[in-house]
Amino acid sequence: MHRFVIKTVTFASAGCLLVLAIALIPGYMVSKFSKFSIKKDNTIVIFGHSHSECAYDDTLIPKLTNLSHSAESYFYTFQKVKKYLSQNPQITTVLIEFSNNQIAPKMDDWTWGYTYMSNMFPQYASFMGVSDFKLLAQHNSKYFMNCIGIAARSNLIKAISFNYNYTGKTGGYFKIEGTKPLPSINPAGQHVKASPNESTISATNIQYLRKIVDYCNGMHKNVFLIRSPQHPLYEFRSNEAEFSLIRQRYFSDIKFLDFNNFPLKNDEFADFGHLNYKGAIKYSTFIKQQIMNGMLASPPAHSLKSFENKQLVTFNH
Structure with a gap:
């Protein structure tokens, strides 16, 4: 009986080690x-979500590569930033989309909800730290282990096929x-009104944006926050006051390139x-010219406010 128990325990332990190794x-x-x-x-690289x-x-x-991905929170962007910056020493400038939503x-x-986590976690799990795993486990323990299994299968397929190339993916x-049919805008510009119910924020997303900025600084890259154009009636513009407060409180050391009000037609x-592609052509052509004009240079801190005001004046013409 004693020998049987030893064999059983040994077999179970070996099985666990095998599963762990796999x-x-x-x-x-x-x-x-x-x-x-x-x-x-x-x-130059730009990271962000679908905007x-x-x-x-x-x-x-x-000289710019767009590395943005739809429905990507800063938690997953952080894992991506670490890999691109460490493997591409030619990168000198990092743009990070920072918009109201x-x-x-x-x-x-977008970070630990099962639909998003099951899609993004397997992609980036191999590059996460212990604190990243702990965060997901604490907020969604029910499905975290399920996502671990998905990631393990995904990594096994990559290893067997020797397919470690993330480029373009x-x-x-x-x-x-x-x-989509959009409502007309009056000449003065019609903005959504602030909603008293929109007072909560994602502390985690803000925290990971700070991690991204700090990592870029540690890698001696020029880093900028940038906001691409949003329609004046976009619902998340209602949190503009809170958005501005967060930017000033946590990211005042980072230059903010604000093109929220760049003039576009419906x-x-x-x-x-x-x-859409017509707006992207118009806006991208403008950004190209701004870069050629020195937008991504690092001006003295005292000139930052005048630069932003100049851009806003340009939009109003």
Whole structure:
């Protein structure tokens, strides 16, 4: 009986070790051999969610690579930033889309909600730290282990096929052809009114934006926050006061390039939050010119306010 128990325990332990090895070794291989490449002469990258994904046609902006991805919270962007910056030393400048909905509570769902986590976690699990795993486990323990299993299978497939190349699979410019019918705007510009119910924020998303900024600074990159155009009637513009307060409180050390009010016609928007290809062409051409004019230079801190005011004056003409 004693010998049977020993054999059973030994067999169970061996099985657990085998399962653990199958789960961990492929993850280590993916972490070690993963490839995140951009063109060698591209020195500017932009990260963000669908707003920047649809706004920046990087075929029209020299030396810029758009690495934005739809429905991506800063938690997952952080994992991506670490890989691209460490593997592409030619990158000198990092732009990070920072728009109104990125402080909203729904960003929490984009981070640990099962639909989003089961999609994004397997992609980036191999590059996360212990604190990242702990965060997801604390907020959605019910489905976290399920996502661990999905990630393990994904990594095993990558390891077996020796497919460690993430290039072209982590985001890019997304061209939208059409537009939804949008209401007309009066000449003065018709903005949504602030809602007293929109007072909560995603502390996690703000925290990870700070992590991204600090990582970029640690890698000695020029880093900017940038806001692409949003329709005046976009619902999340109602939190503008809170958005401005958060920016000033936590990111006052980072230059903010604000193109929220860049003049676009209704038929240049795909919907209230996204540009279609016509809007992207117009806006990307403008951004190209601004970069050529020195927009991404690092001016003295005292000149930052006058620069932003100049851009706003330009939009009003």
